Amino acid sequence: MDGSGKGNLDQVKHVLLVLSGKGGVGKSTITTELALAFRHAGKKVGILDVDLCGPSIPRMLSVGKPEVHQCDSGWVPVYADPQQQQLALMSIAFLLEDSDEAVIWRGPKKTALIGQFVSDVAWGELDILLVDTPPGTSDEHLAVLENLRKHRVDGAVLVTTPQAVSTGDVRREITFCKKTNLKILGIVENMSGFVCPHCSECSNIFSKGGGEELAKLTGSAFLGSVPLDPLLTESLEEGRDFLQAFPESSTFTAISHIANTLLNSLNA
């Protein structure tokens, strides 16, 4: 199956993993917003969604449920912007017939599909490929890394929410990165504070500062915090480009800052 060597990832310049030990902290949100920010910076971006049991990216980019076509070199990714073709996406959601269908698979089957996903998508030329992962440190993560090893991974962006219950799981993910020799590009603190739209009082619903503390504790870079913003959640629900719609919000500033820091550290 793998006779073609590196094949489809040959023309992919940078590969970034988005990881978190904890679920529901915003891995897919951060992946989507980073992809949009990179695209606004003129980059050609791909997203590989390896969350087999809960794929969220297709909805967040509003690509619906297109059919995936085959070409000589593999599966053709789906473009979120079919005209410009600057943002390519591949997700398990495209391969399911019914969107409510559960993928009730144990590890070995997931590992096999991820192997295919990593090597058989015809990405073409990409500046950056973002890999969105499910929570944990198990089959999917090992499979992605094993298959990407043949290529090159620039590193991982870790996402956490501020509270200790979340940073506790992310500490374990950091150990995972160290054990698997995966470079940590930095930590993003998501859902950091909520500014009441009525009275502008900031409530730290999920506490505050946990991401930065974790970065200090583990000697990782802190990339920044993204506030809880109902406009961001709503944009993702409707698959709208938040960065285009709300360029004057503080959430926009936070995301752009993180994206720029990453672009600089990649030299992209």
Next chain:
Amino acid sequence: MADVPNDAPEHCPGTSSDQAGKSSACQGCPNQSICASGATKAPDPAIEEIKQKMTSVKHKILVLSGKGGVGKSTFSAHLSHALASDSSKEVALLDVDICGPSIPKIMGLEGEQVHQSGSGWSPVYVEDNLAVMSIGFLLSSPDDAVIWRGPKKNGMIKQFLRDVDWGEVDYLIVDTPPGTSDEHLSIVQYLSGAGIDGAVIITTPQEVSLQDVRKEIRFCKKVNLPILGVIENMSGFVCPKCKNTSQIFPPTTGGAQRMCEELNLPLLGRIPLDPRIGKSCDEGKSFLTEVPDSPAAAAYQSIVQKIRDYCASHSASDDSC
């Protein structure tokens, strides 16, 4: 589909398939004769052992969600606290989230260790009538990552059910990781002999969460797991200063209410976002005793009562048949 060993030859039909030991892929496999003999098709003997062990456990409830971070562990912990507030009831909380065990922290048990006794592993007790078991108690430091593939996680879950000395228990609450994979299949399979009262499904109001939760509901149907009901967590936020409500996770497609109507499931209740819930969890305290007069605590209590009622009617119908 579920029983292809990690190191099996390519195209292995699975050890409990009808083709086990007979398909062309089995040629040359060292285990071909075992598979062909039919021994691998027999149910795991652990299911029977677990059934024996679980005869002392009256009610078993799973807390599930397709989506991560919606509050499964928070709810499991508070359900356990609330049930255990009746000192005549024995409550056990089992955390089968192997890669991200949050229960030790939420229950204020970080750093605790499990002890061996003659009758198995002893769980850790928060109160006299509230026992907790989690892989977190088996790790030596909070940095320890459990980088395990499926089969190893399944082995751990089997041990939790078979080898933990739970004693006489009224309610066993099982907290699960997100998804529909190894942990979920294993817990349902291992408890298939003993029987599960039902699953409580947790979601947040937005569609990004509901779409994963629908998959979890489909999973329950496929494995014949009764659904006790759905809980909408993080449902609205009341600003502590101006008392206005904001929908931080907006129910753009009608939230859990609409989904429950469509799928004909009971909505057990809605729990609002309250910063004091997260804070209590971080400090390992029960929100229900910290801030008992809050709307969120009232929502919890009403949901817990529904679960108590369900279990009571469930055991009544069990006894009659």
